[in-house]
Amino acid sequence: ExxxxxxxxxxxxxxxxxxxxxxxxISGHATLYWYQQILGxxxxxxxxxQNNGVVDDSQLPKDRFSAERLKGVxxxxxxxxxxxxxxxxxxCASSSIGTSGYYEQYFGPGTRLTVx
Amino acid sequence: DQQVKQNSPSLxxxxxRISILNxxxxxxxxxxxxxxxxxxxxxxxxxxxxxxxxxxxxxxxxTVFLNKSAKHLSLHxxxxxxxxxxxxxxAASKTGNxxxxxxxxxxxxxP
Numbered sequence: 131e132x133x134x135x136x137x138x139x140x141x142x143x144x145x146x147x148x149x150x151x152x153x154x155x156i157s158g159h160a161t162l163y164w165y166q167q168i169l170g171x172x173x174x175x176x177x178x179x180q181n182n183g184v185v186d187d188s189q190l191p192k193d194r195f196s197a198e199r200l201k202g203v204x205x206x207x208x209x210x211x212x213x214x215x216x217x218x219x220x221x222c223a224s225s226s227i228g229t230s231g232y233y234e235q236y237f238g239p240g241t242r243l244t245v246x
Numbered sequence: 247d248q249q250v251k252q253n254s255p256s257l258x259x260x261x262x263r264i265s266i267l268n269x270x271x272x273x274x275x276x277x278x279x280x281x282x283x284x285x286x287x288x289x290x291x292x293x294x295x296x297x298x299x300x301x302x303x304x305x306x307x308x309t310v311f312l313n314k315s316a317k318h319l320s321l322h323x324x325x326x327x328x329x330x331x332x333x334x335x336x337a338a339s340k341t342g343n344x345x346x347x348x349x350x351x352x353x354x355x356x357p
Binding site (some may be wrong): 171186223 | 250280344345
């Protein structure tokens, strides 16, 4: 079974530029998450999709961040314009109910964004 | 509001000894707990989990203990190996597919 795919793996941009990240979840996983992880901190949820609908985007800075999952499969996360404090690793994850009977979450490799 | 806390940012252990990583939570509605391991430049990988109806789950060298009354869980690694050196995240969920993460503990296993 293929894992969660993300691209690009690394991105360096200047502040005020825009950037987009792509994620393809594990096949059949209805729930997709985007997290921001700043060095030394745990993953912080930005947005959660159930199929192509938004479940939770309460911590998404909507003035500059946007995300979509149009066909309920892959997703893109965009930042426009970027700020220095957006430098972080952006993790995509997907989940489904495991053999435990509970939802189990699987992560992609992440995209390391550096804003200069 | 940090609902899941890992108060030890780092831990160093000699190879062959036991590593104990701790995690505390505040929300009594959490019913499923997970540990993830993260190497540099990789995403977190699922390690082991436990539901709130159990107090122990074991998988090879890894055992997770849950103390619901204290709202505390711990991950034991015995024996510790140099390849276990990584950042370990504790996570919790409540009757669904929303997860809350701790800030991580960086484990170094010294050969």
